[in-house]
Amino acid sequence: MFIYLPTLITFVCAIYLYFTRTFDFWKKRNVKAPNPIPFFGNYIDVFFRRKHMGVLYHDIYEQYPDEKVVGLYRMMSPTLLIRDLDIVKQVLQKDFESFPDRGVYYSKDKLGNNLFHADVDVMKGIRKHLTTVFTPNKFKSNFYMLANRADQFLEYMGRISDENGEVNMLPALRKYGADSIMMTAFGIDLNPYDENNLICDVLDEEIQYPSYFLELELLFPGSLARFDLSIFPTKIAQYFKQIIEAGATLEVTEKTERNRAIDIMMELKRQGTITSRKGDDEKENWVEITDELLAGQAFIFFLAGYGNNCLLGSYALYYLAKNPEKQDILIQEIDEVILKHDGKFSYEALKEMKYLEMVFEETLRLNPMTNAVVRNAARDVQLEGTDIIVPKNTILAISPYSIQHDEKYFPEPEKFKPERFSAENARENHPCAMLSFGLGPRSCLGAKIRTNPVRYMYGEDIIEI
DSSP states (O other), X not given: OGGGHHHXXXXXXXXXXXXXXXXXXXXXXXXXXXXXXXXXXXXXXXXXXXXXXXXXXXXXXXXXXXXXXXXXXXXXXXXXXXXXXXXXXXXXXXTGGGSOBOSOOOOTTTTOSSTTTSOHHHHHHHHHHHGGGGSHHHHHHTHHHHXXXXXXXHHHHHHHHHHHSSOOHHHHXXXXXXXXXXXXXHOOOOOTTXXXXXXXXXXXXXXXXXXXXXXXXXXXXXXXXXXXXXXXXXXXXXXXXXXXXXXXXXXXXXXXXXXXXXXXXXXXXXXXXXXXXXXXTSOOOEEEOOHXXXXXXXXXXXXXXXXXXHHHHHHXXXXXXXXXXXXXXXXXXXXXXXXXXXXXXXXXXHHTOHHHHHHHHHHHHHSOSOSOEEEEOSSOEEOXXXXXXXXXXXXXXXXXXXXXXXXXXXXXXXXXXXXXXXXXXXXXXXXXXXXXXXXXXXXXXXXXXXTHHHHHHHHHHHHHO
């Protein structure tokens, strides 16, 4: 037995050296970093789901208050957490072509090739065609549909309240969010308030319990694409592919229904290919339009309404309940605006509800809709204001939660103060300090109208109350 001991020791040492061979990467570059653990790097708590990714980044952000960047290790892969807003601007906006992709590549056949996760060529090609869906004018044209959805939501809320005496707002808002986005984007009436219709419950169950494939990607970057794996449930992928297939068989006859998401997707499908080039100086890359590609875009549309809008609405309700003085200001504003518009709740009235918008902006500051903004370096790049050269294929991460809770940018960051976003005060905010919807060419496509569907529901709801 003892004759094998040297071999065993040699083997263990070799394994240890292999999985720690990059752990001096940041030290060589004079970048401070927490001590990594062999094999897992700094992500062991995330891998075993003991800590959320956003919590990990926030904890490290707080540990290094004087640093512009902090080094991390994802297994053996060096990763950089950015704390400095000038570098944030460089990565997301100013030097976008050096950091065009998110660095996580999913299977392209299972919703992974969506606008949020796709590589830069697909993103540019799809984005420029879908831009018309996310404009104030488009929201205005959808106002009557949102009115109908809001009326059904209020009726449902009243029924549940009468039956139970209380309402669990999060699942109720999920129904409203899913119903609104599916009708306005795809012309599909989910009828989610029918107790016999379980479609929202099924979607909720599938989305809320993700597989461990994301943890696999954390440890072994590229494994999802390499082994054709997906973090998205098969039932969800099938459902949105069916939406695309059904859309191809329908003809839109009313001119007012043009430029919905489904209409634009069907036009792209008829074209067969699109180019990602925006200007004459850009390289021309052609993107093939497949049902899988379009299903990925449909899924992201749904997720925006189902996930982001309902979370935004529920968080805002919480903060207003905890701060009744802010609630009184909001109710007074809505009453005054509605009175000015002859008791009618209209698109024009909604635009005048400035404090309502401030409430949602402050809610987004306290609870950003994304835990991390991630980019992959496409080439060696020197970070502004430092001597640090980030090598090609290095992952860079930004924590919106940490930045938006940093007292350097927002005094008394834990307090709910919508007045931070008044026209006068907003000018004092750093332009890169609000990252709930990202920044630059890969920012959320619907950022300009991001709170409109929820603002509509709130305005209508308070009128009813």
